Amino acid sequence: MFRFSSLRGRLTVLYAGLFGVALLATAVAVTLSVGGNARHQVEKELAAGGAVFDRLWAMKASQLADGARVLSRDFGFREAFASGDAPTVESALTNLKDRLSLDRAFIVGADGTLTGAPDIGQAAASDLWSALDGGAQSGVLRIGDTPYQAVAEPILAPQLVGWVVFAEKLDRQEMASLEGLASIPLSAAVLTRQTGRPWRSTDAGKAADPRLSKFADIKTSGPRPLQTDRGEAVALARPLAVMGDNADAVLVLRYPLDLAMAPYRSLLVTLVFVGLLGLALLVAGSWLLARSITRPISALDEAARRLRDGEDAHVAVETGDEIGRLADSFNAMASGIRERENRIITLALTDQETALPNRRALEAAIAEADPEGLYIAAIGVDRFPQVRAAVGYRLAGEMLRQLALRMGELRPGDLAARLSSERLALMFRAANPAEALRQLEALVEALSRPVQVDGQTIDVGLNAGLAAVADSHAAAPAERASIALDQARIGHKPALAFDAESYGDPASKLSLMSEMLAALANGEISMAYQPKHDTRAGVTTGVEALVRWNHPTRGFVSPDMFVGLAEETGHIRALTVWTLDQALRDQAALRLAGHDLTVSVNLSGRMLAEPEFATRAIDMIAVAGGRICLEITETAVIDHPETAHDIIDRFRAAGIKISIDDYGSGLSSLAYLKQIRADELKIDKEFILTLDRSARDALLVKSTVDLAHSLGLQIVAEGVETAESLAILTAMGCDLAQGYFIARPMPLTGVVAFLDEARALTAPALAKARKA
Amino acid sequence: MRPLLLFLLVVLTPTWAWAGDLVVTVRDAAGQPVQNAVVTVYPAGGAPKGPIRFAWPLTVAQQNIQFDPFVLVAPVGAAVSFPNRDKVQHHVYSFSAGNRFELKLFGRDESRSVTFKAVGVAAIGCNIHDQMVGYVKVVDTPFAIKTGADGVATLRGLPAGQATIRVWHPWLRAPKNEASMAFALPAAGVARPAIAVEIRRPAGGHMH
Numbered sequence: 001m002f003r004f005s006s007l008r009g010r011l012t013v014l015y016a017g018l019f020g021v022a023l024l025a026t027a028v029a030v031t032l033s034v035g036g037n038a039r040h041q042v043e044k045e046l047a048a049g050g051a052v053f054d055r056l057w058a059m060k061a062s063q064l065a066d067g068a069r070v071l072s073r074d075f076g077f078r079e080a081f082a083s084g085d086a087p088t089v090e091s092a093l094t095n096l097k098d099r100l101s102l103d104r105a106f107i108v109g110a111d112g113t114l115t116g117a118p119d120i121g122q123a124a125a126s127d128l129w130s131a132l133d134g135g136a137q138s139g140v141l142r143i144g145d146t147p148y149q150a151v152a153e154p155i156l157a158p159q160l161v162g163w164v165v166f167a168e169k170l171d172r173q174e175m176a177s178l179e180g181l182a183s184i185p186l187s188a189a190v191l192t193r194q195t196g197r198p199w200r201s202t203d204a205g206k207a208a209d210p211r212l213s214k215f216a217d218i219k220t221s222g223p224r225p226l227q228t229d230r231g232e233a234v235a236l237a238r239p240l241a242v243m244g245d246n247a248d249a250v251l252v253l254r255y256p257l258d259l260a261m262a263p264y265r266s267l268l269v270t271l272v273f274v275g276l277l278g279l280a281l282l283v284a285g286s287w288l289l290a291r292s293i294t295r296p297i298s299a300l301d302e303a304a305r306r307l308r309d310g311e312d313a314h315v316a317v318e319t320g321d322e323i324g325r326l327a328d329s330f331n332a333m334a335s336g337i338r339e340r341e342n343r344i345i346t347l348a349l350t351d352q353e354t355a356l357p358n359r360r361a362l363e364a365a366i367a368e369a370d371p372e373g374l375y376i377a378a379i380g381v382d383r384f385p386q387v388r389a390a391v392g393y394r395l396a397g398e399m400l401r402q403l404a405l406r407m408g409e410l411r412p413g414d415l416a417a418r419l420s421s422e423r424l425a426l427m428f429r430a431a432n433p434a435e436a437l438r439q440l441e442a443l444v445e446a447l448s449r450p451v452q453v454d455g456q457t458i459d460v461g462l463n464a465g466l467a468a469v470a471d472s473h474a475a476a477p478a479e480r481a482s483i484a485l486d487q488a489r490i491g492h493k494p495a496l497a498f499d500a501e502s503y504g505d506p507a508s509k510l511s512l513m514s515e516m517l518a519a520l521a522n523g524e525i526s527m528a529y530q531p532k533h534d535t536r537a538g539v540t541t542g543v544e545a546l547v548r549w550n551h552p553t554r555g556f557v558s559p560d561m562f563v564g565l566a567e568e569t570g571h572i573r574a575l576t577v578w579t580l581d582q583a584l585r586d587q588a589a590l591r592l593a594g595h596d597l598t599v600s601v602n603l604s605g606r607m608l609a610e611p612e613f614a615t616r617a618i619d620m621i622a623v624a625g626g627r628i629c630l631e632i633t634e635t636a637v638i639d640h641p642e643t644a645h646d647i648i649d650r651f652r653a654a655g656i657k658i659s660i661d662d663y664g665s666g667l668s669s670l671a672y673l674k675q676i677r678a679d680e681l682k683i684d685k686e687f688i689l690t691l692d693r694s695a696r697d698a699l700l701v702k703s704t705v706d707l708a709h710s711l712g713l714q715i716v717a718e719g720v721e722t723a724e725s726l727a728i729l730t731a732m733g734c735d736l737a738q739g740y741f742i743a744r745p746m747p748l749t750g751v752v753a754f755l756d757e758a759r760a761l762t763a764p765a766l767a768k769a770r771k772a
Numbered sequence: 773m774r775p776l777l778l779f780l781l782v783v784l785t786p787t788w789a790w791a792g793d794l795v796v797t798v799r800d801a802a803g804q805p806v807q808n809a810v811v812t813v814y815p816a817g818g819a820p821k822g823p824i825r826f827a828w829p830l831t832v833a834q835q836n837i838q839f840d841p842f843v844l845v846a847p848v849g850a851a852v853s854f855p856n857r858d859k860v861q862h863h864v865y866s867f868s869a870g871n872r873f874e875l876k877l878f879g880r881d882e883s884r885s886v887t888f889k890a891v892g893v894a895a896i897g898c899n900i901h902d903q904m905v906g907y908v909k910v911v912d913t914p915f916a917i918k919t920g921a922d923g924v925a926t927l928r929g930l931p932a933g934q935a936t937i938r939v940w941h942p943w944l945r946a947p948k949n950e951a952s953m954a955f956a957l958p959a960a961g962v963a964r965p966a967i968a969v970e971i972r973r974p975a976g977g978h979m980h
Contacts, residue, residue, distance in 0.1 A: 075865075075899050082867030157867045158897025158905040159942060160974060 007297060011290035016283045023275040030271055034264045042234045042260040043223040045184045049253055050236045053188070056181060057240070057251075061138040061151050064166040067100045068153035072164040081107065081115075082157040090116050093164075104148060104167035108132055110160050117165075119143065124244075131243045132163045139241035140192060140249035141167055147192045147202060149174075150243055170202045187254045191216045195246040216250045232257045296323045300330055307334050310341075351418040353397040356404050359478060362417035362425055366469055366477055369427070374469040375436040377426045378481035379407075379444065380489070382461035384422030395453045400424065402451045403460065410446055423485065425478060433468055433497055440464050440495045448494075463488040464495040473500060513571050516549070516562055520578045525549045527582045528745035531754065532600070532716065533737045535730040540755060542598035542629065544738060545583040546745045547575070563602075572604045573613060580617055584624035586748050595755045600629040600659060608632070608644035618654045629657035632676060641675055648677060659716070664704065673711065681708040685719025688739070692724040702732050709733065793962040794927045798919050798939055800971040805923025808843040809941040809969070813915035813927060815957065816934035823847070824914045831855065832896065832906055834862045839896060839906025843942070848891045848912045855883035863899040868892065871910065893940070893949070907942050932959035937967070945970040 071077055071092065080088035089107065093116040097105040106117035112129045114120055120128070120143060128141070132152050141150035148167035155162045168174065175188045182188075190202040191212065199216055201208035208216070215226050216237050226235035233256045240249040299315055300323075307313035313334040315327045349361035357365070366376065381387065381400070388396035404424055407416050414428040426443070430436035444464045450457045465484025469477045480498040487503070488496035519525045529543035549557040566572040583599045590597055607613050621628050630651060648658055659680035660672065664687055673681075683704055687697045701717070708715040717729045720739030729737055743754055798809040824847035833840045835857040846852050854864055856878055864875040870890025877900075878884055888894055888910040898904035909916070919925045938952040951969050 073902070079865075079867055083869075083872065156897070156902065156905075157895065158902070159895045159907075 006294065008287065008290040008294045011293070012283060012286045015286035016279065019282045020279055023279060027268075027271060027275060031268060034268065035261070038257065038260045038264055039234060042184075042255050042257065046186070046223045046234055046236045046253060046255050049182045049184060049186050049255075050238055052182060053178060053238070053251060053253065056178060057149070060149060060168065064102075064149070064151040064168065065138065065153060067096065067102070068105075068151055068164045068166045071096050071105075072153040072155045078155055078157045078161075081155055082161055086115060100166075102166055103169040104143070104150075104165070106165050107155070107162050108152070108165060109162040115162075117143075127244045127246065128165075131245060132165075136241075136243050139243040140170065140190065140247070141165075141243040142192055142194070142247055143167070145200060146171075147190055147200075147249065152243070172202065175202055184255060185259050187256075189252050189254075190240065190249060191252055192242075192247060192249045195248070199250075212252060216252060226254060228254065228256065230256055230258070234260075293323075296327060300327060303330060303334070307337065313338075354401040354404050354418050356401075356424070357415065357417040359417065359419050359425070362415065362419070362427065362478055363476065365415050365417075365427060369469070371469040373429045373431065375428055375430055375433075375440075376467050376469060376477040376481040377428065377440050377443070377495075378419055378423050378465045378467075378478070378485040379403075379426065379447065380423045380463050380465075380482075380485045382463060382489070387458065387460075388422075391453070391456070391458060395456070395458075398453045399451050399458055399460070402453060403447060406447060406449075406451075407443070410443060419478060419482060423482060425481065433466075436468070437466055437495060437497050440466050444494045463493070465498060466495060467498045471498075471500075473498075475503075512557075512562060513565060513569050515551070516566065516571060517574060519549060519551070520574065524551060525578070526747065527579070527586060528747060529586070529599075529751045530738055530745040531743045531751065532598075533720075533726075533742045535726070535734055535737055540597065540743075540758060541736070542600060543751060544600040544631070544745075545579060545586075545602070547579055548745075563604075567604050567606055572606055573610065576601075576603060576607055576613070577616070577620075580620060580628070583628070584620060584626045587626050587628075588624060589748060590752065590755075593752045593755075595752065596627075597755075598627045598629050598657070600631050602661065603630040603632050605632055605644075608647050609640050611643065611647060614647040614650055618650060618656070621656060622654065627655075629659050629680065631659040631661040631680075631682065632678070633661045644675070645677075652677070652679075664700070678713060680714045680716055681711075682716040682718055685739070688717045688719040688725060688729070689721065691728055692722055698728065698732075701729070701734075705732050705734055792930055792932060792958045792960050794915075794930050794937075794957065795962055795964045796919075796925045796927070796937065796939070797964070797966040798923045798925065798941075799966065799968050801968065803968075805919070805921065806941060806969060806971055807919055807921050807923065808841075809919045809923070809925070809939050809944070810843060810845055810909045810911075811917055811919065811925040811927070812911055812913050812938045812940070813930060813955075813957075814913055814936045814938070815915075815931050816936075817931060819913040819915065824850075824911070826914075826916070832908065833857050834864070834898070834904070837901050837904060839904055841906075843907045843909060843918055845909045845911060845916050845918055846888055847914075848910050849887065849889060850910075851885045851887045852908060853883050853885040854878075856880055861900065862904070864896055865899055866894045866896045866908075868894040871908070893942075895942070905942075909940060930957050932957050937965065939967050939969055941969065941971060943971050943973055945972050 074092075077089065077092050079085075080092065093105045093107065096102070104117070106120075107115040108125070108129055109115065110133075112126060114125050124143070136152060138149075138151040141148045147170045149170055150165055150167035152163040152165045154160050155164060170190045175190070178188050179186055189208075189212070191199040191208050192202075193199045199208040199213040201212065209228075211227050215224070215235060218224070218237070219239065221236075221238065223234050223236050226233045233254045235252055235254040238251045238253070240251055242249045296315075296318060303313045303315045313330075315330055317324050317327045317331070349357055349364070351358040362376075366374070381403070384396070387399070391399070400418065400422075404416050404418070407424065407426060411426060411428060414426050417425045417427070419425040428436075428439070430439055441464075444462050448460060448462045450459050463485055465481045465486070465488055467477045467480035467484055471477075471480075473480055475483065483503055484496050484498035487499060488494070516525070526548050528546045528548045530546060531540040532542040532544060533539070534541045547559055547563070549559070549562060551557045563572070563575065566575050580601055583601050587597070587599045620626075651658055657679040658676065659682055660676055660678045661682050662684045663681050665684040681704070683701060687701050687704075690697050691701060705715045714735040715733075716736040716738060717725075717734045718738050720726050720729065720737045720741050722741055725739070726737055726741055746754065794813065796811045798806040798811070800806050826845060826847065828845070830844065830846050830850050830852045831854075832844050832852055833855050837858060837860070844852065854875055856862055857880070859880055861877045861879050862875075863877050864873075866873055868890075870892060871886075871888045871894035873886045875884045875886070888908055891910050891912045894908040894910060896906045896908060909918075915927050915930060917925045917927055933956070935955050935957050936952055937955045938950055940948075940950040942949055944951060946969075951967065953965075953967065955963070955965060957963060
């Protein structure tokens with residue numbers, strides 16, 4: 001189905017189409033009716049014409065018969081004929097023929113002899129005689145190929161002695177005179193034929209048109225359609241009496257339909273003209289009407305498009321009808337939408353608490369401003385959560401608002417915004433980064449005065465971060481300023497500019513993690529083992545499993561980096577499972593090589609929050625029959641102490657040793673020792689590295705060793721790099737030592753070789769060899 | 773007096789002693805008796821010589837605008853009288869070969885006579901009244917008679933032996949309106965041949 005793109009086109013085509021169909025139907029009906037009428041009229045006239053022709057025919061026959069009778073009754077003629085006076089008879093025939101303007105006049109004797117017709121042959125004469133003898137009185141008579149209308153009158157002398165035959169030629173002229181007597185323009189023709197021969201027509205005196213012959217063959221008296229050279233006609237065939245047994249004659253009357261239709265033609269032409277004019281008027285009218293209807297709709301359509309695009313969408317109301325009311329409603333709707341939109345935009349861009357522009361508004365302002373010489377400062381309130389907890393949310397918000405007001409007073413031309421709950425931002429311009437930082441420092445200093453809120457005085461400590469909008473960095477300027485603020489806090493500076501290097505690249509960190517997962521599968525990450533030396537027995541009793549990542553493009557990736565990242569991003573679990581699995585396999589391999597050692601595996605404090613992991617690790621160790629020590633790195637705060645307790649208890653119940661790693665650095669505290677019921681304590685290498693030089697470190701180590709021993713823990717020293725350190729530690733009673741002096745971390749094969757060599761020597765010999 | 777004459781004639785004929793009778797019945801194709809058919813017999817040995825006399829008057833009257841009788845059998849050379857018994861005048865004529873005559877407009881109770889010299893048929897008409905048609909059958913044999921309403925013609929005293937019997941009627945469908953047959957006449961007794969002929973009344977014909 002054809003689809004209209006405009007209502008106007010559809011209305012126009014619909015109306016014009018409907019009218020066109022109605023017009024066509026009318027035209028067809030009128031044409032059919034007129035045609036039917038004309039045909040009916042023609043048929044009636046033709047029937048009437050046929051009746052007239054019958055009368056004319058009979059009249060003509062009667063006239064001929066009258067003449068013939070005059071002759072046949074004439075006494076003298078009869079006497080002459082009866083007495084065989086041929087010359088007299090012939091002269092009488094000629095005389096009467098001339099007087100009556102007859103074509104033929106002759107006598108057929110009762111004995112079959114002909115008088116006055118020398119051109120009629122014997123067979124034709126005999127045929128004629130038998131017709132006359134049979135009582136024929138009038139009809140069509142063929143002499144040669146020429147048809148005649150003939151009458152016969154008997155000659156009674158007083159008995160029948162013959163017949164006088166008068167005949168008039170049926171030629172075109174005769175037909176024309178017949179046609180002239182009709183009230184309608186008929187064309188008449190007499191068709192004759194000998195039995196078994198084709199029809200011949202008086203029209204041309206020759207063989208009749210085949211269609212006409214076929215028409216004459218059908219013996220029906222009513223009018224019938226007939227195809228002629230001049231188009232369709234209605235025709236009538238009336239059989240005529242024939243003199244003679246072996247012939248047929250038919251009078252055919254034709255009435256061409258185009259002649260009959262002629263009077264109606266002008267009517268049809270007028271009808272078509274009026275119809276076309278009406279159609280044109282209707283198309284124009286429909287178009288105008290449709291336009292008047294659709295113009296306001298188009299205006300509405302256009303306004304709706306403008307509304308969609310956020311432009312002014314007011315429509316002029318021109319009428320009071322439905323469309324006018326629709327336009328009215330549309331205007332109301334458009335202004336309503338505009339109002340709400342403005343409110344939403346305002347809400348979206350404003351911080352409700354301080355009435356300052358929010359971060360989104362700031363970012364929009366940054367996007368619109370010229371980046372050259374433009375700087376964003378993030379100003380944060382120190383310990384804001386604590387302040388907020390102390391004074392309440394409302395006053396904390398009020399405090400920020402006060403700060404913002406103050407900032408507005410100090411920097412009247414610059415845009416102040418609220419960046420986050422505890423951070424404000426300022427967009428300002430400066431000649432260069434140093435100048436910007438100086439201005440910012442001055443601002444922070446000026447701002448850092450106590451704030452009066454509801455009669456209370458709140459001290460505020462402020463830090464600020466600075467980011468140049470023109471600098472290209474993945475992070476947005478406001479984000480960079482915020483990071484710079486964090487950096488300033490860490491660095492205990494009032495203000496710092498954003499340092500991209502110290503921030504690093506979060507995106508590359510994330511990609512490093514996905515690479516790490518791939519590396520676990522493809523063998524880029526491997527295990528290295530560092531022996532743990534029993535200071536009293538002088539033998540290696542364990543190894544610490546350490547992960548190593550040899551990245552194909554980055555090269556050696558520091559475990560501090562990717563392990564730390566894995567902890568932050570939650571990938572530590574996969575790494576730990578892998579490490580444990582690998583350590584168990586390698587332990588089995590070592591056992592096969594004849595070395596039964598405890599393998600220490602580092603376990604992130606985060607893993608102590610996952611009971612599922614504990615279950616799995618216990619299963620793995622149990623299945624492998626491993627002897628494992630889990631060194632709990634305290635890089636993360638233990639968030640759920642009870643869960644951690646349970647897990648540690650389960651590990652210990654499963655025969656797994658627990659070691660506290662890196663004791664003495666970071667967050668480790670006595671509380672930590674209390675929390676984790678460990679079997680072993682590893683002193684951070686910071687203390688061991690300088691053991692041989694610092695008496696203070698030696699004291700700390702000594703007291704830690706004593707503390708551990710008194711708590712029933714074994715103590716391990718890491719970072720043993722010199723013989724002196726080992727000697728000191730041994731003297732202090734340290735149970736195990738680990739470090740480059742004893743052995744570097746090495747692959748499994750290296751460990752086996754190392755252990756094999758050590759077994760061959762005695763422990764003192766080893767010590768001597770190292771010293772040498 | 774005429775029956776007496778006929779009687780005498782028959783009695784005095786020398787062949788009487790060895791002669792038989794002939795009763796001819798003429799019927800049309802439908803088996804209906806044909807009236808006014810003239811039966812003539814021609815014995816192989818020839819007809820008797822001498823003047824021929826018939827038992828009926830040789831008269832054709834015009835009565836009720838008709839000829840009466842319709843058919844008259846007359847011997848050749850006999851004079852036939854044509855008395856007018858109508859109140860109107862008649863113009864009696866015949867164009868028949870050998871017997872042409874014309875009796876112009878003779879009035880009531882006038883009588884003319886015509887002598888028929890040729891053997892054959894004289895068709896007679898009236899020039900005033902077309903419907904008036906009559907026939908005089910002129911014969912040259914004494915053995916001639918026309919059938920009655922029963923279609924029967926009786927001839928007596930015919931000589932035995934072969935003979936030709938002819939039947940004529942104005943409407944008989946045959947050349948010269950005559951049919952003929954050979955017939956062996958018996959020496960004595962009665963022969964009763966029946967003859968069937970084809971009769972066609974002329975269109976708008978006479979009531980005879």
